[in-house]
Structure formats: structure tokens, C-alpha cells
Amino acid sequence: MPPDSPNSGPTLRPHEYDGIQEYDQKLPNWWLFSWYITMVFFVIAWVAYYQFGVGMSDEKNIETAMAKIADFQKRELEMIDDDKLWAMSKDEKIVTAGAATYSTTCIACHAADLSAHIAGAKLPGLPLNDQEWKHGGQPTQILTIVRKGAPDLTKGMPPWEPQLGLQRVVEVVAYILSKHEKGEPATLAADSPLGAPK
Numbered sequence: 001m002p003p004d005s006p007n008s009g010p011t012l013r014p015h016e017y018d019g020i021q022e023y024d025q026k027l028p029n030w031w032l033f034s035w036y037i038t039m040v041f042f043v044i045a046w047v048a049y050y051q052f053g054v055g056m057s058d059e060k061n062i063e064t065a066m067a068k069i070a071d072f073q074k075r076e077l078e079m080i081d082d083d084k085l086w087a088m089s090k091d092e093k094i095v096t097a098g099a100a101t102y103s104t105t106c107i108a109c110h111a112a113d114l115s116a117h118i119a120g121a122k123l124p125g126l127p128l129n130d131q132e133w134k135h136g137g138q139p140t141q142i143l144t145i146v147r148k149g150a151p152d153l154t155k156g157m158p159p160w161e162p163q164l165g166l167q168r169v170v171e172v173v174a175y176i177l178s179k180h181e182k183g184e185p186a187t188l189a190a191d192s193p194l195g196a197p198k
């Protein structure tokens with residue numbers, strides 16, 4: 001048994017396990033006070049938050065944040081029109097970014113050359129390089145289809161905005177438009193839900 005602590009320092013506790021003994025140490029004051037403060041804070045916070053409803057709940061916080069995002073997106077969308085999309089289709093940086101998204105996300109159904117055909121075989125998507133559009137050939141109409149998918153989702157064109165976000169959707173539409181000319185004739189396909197072919 002080792003000697004007890006000299007002077008008036010911490011005393012050695014009598015118990016011993018596997019030859020290990022411990023001193024009866026007092027915790028430092030800074031530690032104790034931090035601990036007391038957290039306990040007091042907990043009680044105050046608990047009463048305030050759960051009993052009196054002070055402060056916003058997580059749900060409320062999320063709701064506010066989501067509303068802000070929706071509002072922001074709405075304002076962004078209001079700024080996008082056909083002319084802006086045509087202008088973006090001439091912007092090399094935007095088109096390059098759109099091409100990258102296209103090649104990872106759209107190629108499987110619309111083909112690398114936008115023809116929706118690969119080696120003569122028809123892919124599930126519609127050609128995007130011709131002048132016939134099922135859902136309208138105006139840039140904002142194309143944007144809507146890519147954002148929200150085809151009105152009849154069972155046709156196989158999913159909504160992309162939830163996955164890609166608005167910016168990448170806009171870029172990919174600019175890329176499609178870069179393969180077209182503003183003012184070129186755009187016809188509606190025979191099976192277009194928008195009306196009889198013109």
C-alpha cells in the first residue's frame with residue numbers, strides 16, 4: 001500500500017483494483033461551474049421552450065426556410081422568359097454546363113445527338129433536335145417539361161427540377177436550344193396534348 005498523500009493534498013482512496021488506486025481529487029472549479037451553468041441553462045431552456053413555447057420550433061424554422069426558397073425560386077422563374085433562354089443558348093459557359101448535365105442525365109432516353117435514336121434503334125425519349133414538339137417548342141415550354149416532367153408522367157419523362165435544381169435545368173434547356181435557331185418553325189406533334197398539329 002503506497003503512502004497516503006503528503007501535505008494536505010488529495011487523499012488516496014483505500015480501495016485497490018488490479019494494483020490501481022485512485023486519489024480523491026476535487027474537480028477544478030472552472031469545470032464544476034461550467035457543469036452547474038449547463039444544468040441551470042437546461043432547466044431554463046426546457047421550461048421556456050417546452051412549457052412556454054418561447055423560440056421557434058424546428059418545424060417552424062424549416063417551414064420559414066422552405067417558404068423563403070420557394071419565394072426566391074418563384075422570383076427567379078419570373079425573370080426567365082423565351083428571350084433570356086435564347087440568350088443563354090448563346091452563352092458558351094451555360095451551354096457547356098448544360099451539355100454536361102445532358103450527358104449524365106438525359107442521354108439514356110434522348111441520345112447523345114438528341115435524336116432519341118442510337119444505331120437506328122428508337123430510345124424511350126422524343127427527339128430534341130427536330131422541329132416537332134409534343135409539348136411545345138417555345139423555350140419556356142421546354143423548360144416547363146424538363147422542370148416538371150411530361151403532364152402524363154407514365155409516358156416516361158420524369159420531373160428533373162427536384163433532382164437537378166432550377167439552375168441545372170435551365171442550363172440543360174439552354175444546351176438543347178443551342179442546337180436550334182430562334183425563329184425556326186416549331187410544330188406540334190400529332191399526339192400533342194396542347195392541341196391539333198399546326
Ligand code: HEC
Nearest residue numbers: 105106109124125126133134135136146150155156157160
Ligand atoms: C427515362 C427516360 C428519359 C430521360 C432520362 C429523360 N427523358 Fe425527356 N422525355 C422522355 C419521354 C418518354 C418523353 C416524351 C413524354 C411524352 O410522351 O409526353 C420526353 C420528353 C422530353 C421533352 C419534350 C419533347 C417534346 O417533343 O415536347 C423534353 C424537352 C425532354 N424530354 C428533355 C429531357 C431532358 C433535358 C432530360 C435530362 C435532364 C430528359 N428529357 C431526360 C424520356 C426521358
